[in-house]
Amino acid sequence: MNTQINGNDLLAIGYEQSEALGIALRINKKRLGFSREQMMENFKNVLESPENYLDDKNFSKLASALIEKANQKPEDFISLNQTPNDYTLFGTDHIEEGAKKQMEVAMKLPVTVAGALMPDAHQGYGLPIGGVLATNNAIIPYGVGVDIGCRMALSVYDIPELFYYENEDKFKRELIAHSKFGAGHGFHGQYKSDHEVLGRKEFDEHLFIKNLKNKAWSQLGSSGGGNHFVEFGIMEFMEDDAALNILKGKYVALLTHSGSRGLGATIAGHYTKMAKQVCKLPYEAQNLAYLDLNSELGQEYWIAMNLAGDYASACHEIIHDKMEKALGATVLAKVENHHNFAWKEVWNGEEVIVHRKGATPAGKGVMGIIPGSMTAPGFLVRGKGEEQAINSASHGAGRQMSRTQAIKNITKNEMQTILKDHGVTLIGAGLDEAPMAYKDINLVMESQKELVDVVAKFTPKMVRMADDGSRED
Structure with a gap:
């Protein structure tokens, strides 16, 4: 017999989609010693007479939320448009319904100008991962x-493919020595790196950021958890590339993926909370709370976001510099792009703020890197400047299984077999990052042929990821 209570059960007895529903479901997870029937009876009673439960140790928070909701008036909220503006989907067959629904809500915002959904899109918080939104x-x-500022960075070395296979132990040694992973993890004492980003005036003048400098310093040059990685692979150019000054052939390359660590996460949490306080949106749009860029708060966040982006770039720079020195290699080309950010751009003749939450900038001639998975190829691309995509492309293959689904459905043996079949050495990572948890990168690339040209293909060979269950991605 199913003893679980879900959202539909609560909706059936009169609850509405609201913050109170979320609180009720969190209370239910604790169960508090009640049977299913007793818990349902409690939920029904609290809904009918919340004032009787304001001092109840188990249900007071739910009672308060229900009373607050009952006292809310439509005029307390910023109205959404009745129907969503049109937006463009690329690879619609590969995109889950949850992501499309989130995008439709975003297209109802009064500040929305245009939107697009990339073929790797999946559900997130507020804007879906793979969502691009232009606002006024x-x-x-x-x-x-x-x-904030999560990005890809690529170094192509003057090292031929064969050298990698003859010296795998050396590459493994340097990969372990010069990368560090995991949410909250950082460096201490003489192991800390230095970078000009730490000298930025924001760390002294910005009211919120100045308290984060020590955290930023300790984590500088490290990578996060989740899907962040540092990996060696083989980069194949099918023809000469004059712009990069690289000849056709195969080269050893280093590819990294991570962002602004604790600095960015703390900034995001603080300003999301502030935005929700000043921008009261209906429940379904709460996580899309926005700040006017003419306001003091809006400017505060804009400055903090840009610093976090530069800090993320500095983290990659340090890793790549360490690896270049360790290998004694010459870097033939460097390419970097970020994909959790907002830019001031001109779209359709007007200046807009373009949010790319898990989407790669792909303006005409702009270089970017779109990874697959630890056993699937990644691609070095050059943007075509497609206006319907708001000059964007996917930021990877995108998940087809949630982390929980992957852990439940994929065995360690299955993961080890696929790694062996592809000749990939893996250091760290859990089953939630197994290759099978991701969409087919080739289908994703096929869906965005009008957005980017492929310049070269990257085949992963040695991958390092967090192995402590971190979820900082």
Whole structure:
């Protein structure tokens, strides 16, 4: 017999989609010693007479939320447009319904100008991962994401493919020596790196950021948890590339993926909370709370976001510099792009704020890197400047299984077999990052042929990821 209580059960007895529903479901997880029937009876009684439960140790928070909701008036909220503006989907067959529904809510915001959904899109908080949203002079902290400035960085070395296979132990040694992973993890004492980003005036003048400098310093040059990685692979150019000054052939390359660590996460949490206080949106749009860029709060967040983006770039720079020295290699080309950010751009003749939450900038001639999975190829691309995509492309393959689903459905043996079949050495990572948890990168690339040209293909060979269950991605 099913003893679980879900959202539909509570909706059936009169609860509405609201913050109170979320509180009730969190209370239910604790169960508090009640049977299913007793818990349902409690939920029904609290809904009918919340004032009787304001001092109840188990249900007071739910009672308060229900009373607050009952006292809310429509005029307390910023109205959404009745129907969503049109937006463009790329690879619609590969995109889950949850992501499409989130995008439709975003397209109802009064500040929304245009939107697009990339073929790797999946559900997130507020704006879906793979969502691109252009707004009129407004910035949405959750439209940027928690890991502000998360990015890809690529170094192509003057090292031929064969050298990698003859010296795998050396590459493994340097990969372990010069990368550090995990949410909250950082460096201490003489192991700390230095970088000009730490000298930025924001760390002294910005009311919120100045308290984060020590955290930023300790984590500088490290990578986060979740899907962040540092990996060696083989980069294949099918023809000469004059712009990069690289000849056709195969080269050893280093590819990294991570963001602004604790600095960005703390900024995101603070300003999302502030945005929700000043921008009261209906429940379904709460996580899209925005800040006017003409306001003091909006400017505060904009400055903090840009610093976090530069800090994320500095983290990659340090890793790549360490690896270049350790290998004694010459870097033939460096390419970097970020994908959790907001930019001031001109779209359709007007200046807009373009949020790319898990989407790669792909303006005409702009270089970017779109990874697959630890056993699937990634691609070095050059943007085509497609206006319907708001000059964007996917930021990867995108998940087809949630982390929980992957852990339940994929065995360690299955993961080890696929790694062996592809000749990939893995250091760290859990089953939630197994290759099978991701969409087919080739289908994703096929869906965005009009957005980017492929310049070269990257085949992962040695991958390092967090192995402590971190979820900082």
